[in-house]
Amino acid sequence: MLHLRVAEPMRECEYSQISTRSSTPMETPYKKRIPKRRKWQAFPGRNKFYCNGRIMMARQTGVFYLTLVLILVTSGLFFAFDCPFLSMQITPAIPVIGGVLFVFVLGTLFRTSFSDPGVLPRATPDEAADLERQIDVANGSSSGYRPPPRTREVVINGQTVKLKYCFTCKIFRPPRASHCSLCDNCVERFDHHCPWVGNCVGKRNYRFFYMFILSLSFLTIFIFAFVITHVILRSHRYGFLNTLKDSPASVLEVVVCFFSVWSIVGLSGFHTYLISSNQTTNEDIKGSWSSKRGKGNYNPYSYGNIFTNCCAALCGPLPPSLIDRRGFVQLDTPQPITPTNGITMYGSTQSQSHMAAATPLLQSEPVILTDEAFLPGRTSLGGPCSGALPLGGHPTPPTSTPNLSCDNDMLPLRNEQSDGLRHHHTDGGHHHFLTPEEAPSPPGMLPCGSPLGHSHTIQGFYNPASQDSLHEDSVRGLVKLSSV
Amino acid sequence: MTHSLQDMRQQAAIAAKVFIQRDYTNGTVCQFQTKFPSELETRIDKQQFEETVRTLNNLYAEAEKLGGSSYLEGCLACLTAYTIFLCMETHYEKVLKKIAKFIQEQNDKIYAPRGLLLTDPIERGLRVVEVTIFEDRSLGR
Numbered sequence: 001m002l003h004l005r006v007a008e009p010m011r012e013c014e015y016s017q018i019s020t021r022s023s024t025p026m027e028t029p030y031k032k033r034i035p036k037r038r039k040w041q042a043f044p045g046r047n048k049f050y051c052n053g054r055i056m057m058a059r060q061t062g063v064f065y066l067t068l069v070l071i072l073v074t075s076g077l078f079f080a081f082d083c084p085f086l087s088m089q090i091t092p093a094i095p096v097i098g099g100v101l102f103v104f105v106l107g108t109l110f111r112t113s114f115s116d117p118g119v120l121p122r123a124t125p126d127e128a129a130d131l132e133r134q135i136d137v138a139n140g141s142s143s144g145y146r147p148p149p150r151t152r153e154v155v156i157n158g159q160t161v162k163l164k165y166c167f168t169c170k171i172f173r174p175p176r177a178s179h180c181s182l183c184d185n186c187v188e189r190f191d192h193h194c195p196w197v198g199n200c201v202g203k204r205n206y207r208f209f210y211m212f213i214l215s216l217s218f219l220t221i222f223i224f225a226f227v228i229t230h231v232i233l234r235s236h237r238y239g240f241l242n243t244l245k246d247s248p249a250s251v252l253e254v255v256v257c258f259f260s261v262w263s264i265v266g267l268s269g270f271h272t273y274l275i276s277s278n279q280t281t282n283e284d285i286k287g288s289w290s291s292k293r294g295k296g297n298y299n300p301y302s303y304g305n306i307f308t309n310c311c312a313a314l315c316g317p318l319p320p321s322l323i324d325r326r327g328f329v330q331l332d333t334p335q336p337i338t339p340t341n342g343i344t345m346y347g348s349t350q351s352q353s354h355m356a357a358a359t360p361l362l363q364s365e366p367v368i369l370t371d372e373a374f375l376p377g378r379t380s381l382g383g384p385c386s387g388a389l390p391l392g393g394h395p396t397p398p399t400s401t402p403n404l405s406c407d408n409d410m411l412p413l414r415n416e417q418s419d420g421l422r423h424h425h426t427d428g429g430h431h432h433f434l435t436p437e438e439a440p441s442p443p444g445m446l447p448c449g450s451p452l453g454h455s456h457t458i459q460g461f462y463n464p465a466s467q468d469s470l471h472e473d474s475v476r477g478l479v480k481l482s483s484v
Numbered sequence: 485m486t487h488s489l490q491d492m493r494q495q496a497a498i499a500a501k502v503f504i505q506r507d508y509t510n511g512t513v514c515q516f517q518t519k520f521p522s523e524l525e526t527r528i529d530k531q532q533f534e535e536t537v538r539t540l541n542n543l544y545a546e547a548e549k550l551g552g553s554s555y556l557e558g559c560l561a562c563l564t565a566y567t568i569f570l571c572m573e574t575h576y577e578k579v580l581k582k583i584a585k586f587i588q589e590q591n592d593k594i595y596a597p598r599g600l601l602l603t604d605p606i607e608r609g610l611r612v613v614e615v616t617i618f619e620d621r622s623l624g625r
Binding site: 103111120126156157161171174175176208300311314315323 | 559574580609
């Protein structure tokens, strides 16, 4: 007994050295051993980061490089082969204007591709647990069997909008937000995932995307027109065949521009319509706000007139990024659970033992999860589940998409499809995640009018990582332990 | 007892956390529900709490306001190919700083003395206002 009493004051002296402003309990020596990591390194989504977190793109960037090459090569050829003739024969303003357009196109392209589209950070374990409790109370069911789809209804400007619960991010999605299965993130005001740009298009980069396609339309038309002019003028002087011999690049430029013009100009027109009516690509395709659905159906987000809608979309305030990718991972702040397949289970068992030792702060768990879950978890390990749909009767077949009540988050294709499939791969099928609303939909719908434009093809089904079930289990484990 | 040397934040264990969710009845603008959570009934005055949330809502509304100044900023940014934001911070960011200060102030003056702590919503992705309730053990109640 005496020993203990003597020991305690000594321990107290160690504690008192902690500064009053920080809220980290006893982990100071622990902290020193772990190097500071930036939040992008622990980011749970499927994004790629460059330049130490400054640049953020989707995982598949091949098509983006194609876009870049097409633009650079076509413009380069234009400046090299056509501009000298045109500037001499007509006016030197042509290369200047072309140059300005070119710079603007590249600028907006990079801005669209490299910025955060409006990713919603995943819920912290505390929040997720709180939501689960609320939902369980609301549904009156006990744990073990997952209740049917979790939705919340809210009335916005007179229209009833359903908010869906995202199983991956563990949040109720805000209106107009959607989960992109390619990037595995919930994105605010989700428009679509654009492979040409290598990123999702959402609230924060929609204006850049629009400016990009608009300026690219002008550039394409500009180049097309002036290359034709060049060829015609030259042919008058030197003959057609000689022209082709002197300037062979012109043919390539005409071909590229000809095919691009239709799709890009079409896309610009489509997005101009969307902006003026304040809709997303998603909503337009599903006809969420179309009057065909019902007499009283209108868009609750529209400001009423075209001018205000345009201004709001293009010149409104630019919201900041919510994911703070270059910030440092704070060991005392809760981090969302990273999708690390098998490692998550390991992490949670570790955390349980740590829990016993540490003070009952839920915040200490995610630290362990994050650290142990780093890196290997990012690539899917294939988990305990097989690739195919293991649950025979559960998934509703692709053709029966009961889509669509006024559920504005029910995406017709890319997003929920892979998401829904992934949800199938649970451990032994205990959690029936798939709901009729999350059933895979027929992949026949394209979000825009032009066939050549954005190909929102499903980029293959991603590895059926059993992330969600493991999330669920680890969250439940944490909840049980944290309910002190 | 053994932790008399420490600040309340270290010694007090967290009893519970309350999450004030977003209020979407006005669309996608950032607003939080002003409904007073029952867990806080014993700790703080209802009016006080609602006042805090209302002020927060007003601040966020100010950040997202569409008006002459925001349009001007948007157009100027577009003309400079958005490079202007390398040296200047956006209106939204300025208001976020104001909000951070406001929350700090509220915590220091009103919430900490009652054993509560507000977390800035931006740290939770603008999803919730997290109110941490600390146990009253250290205060002898």
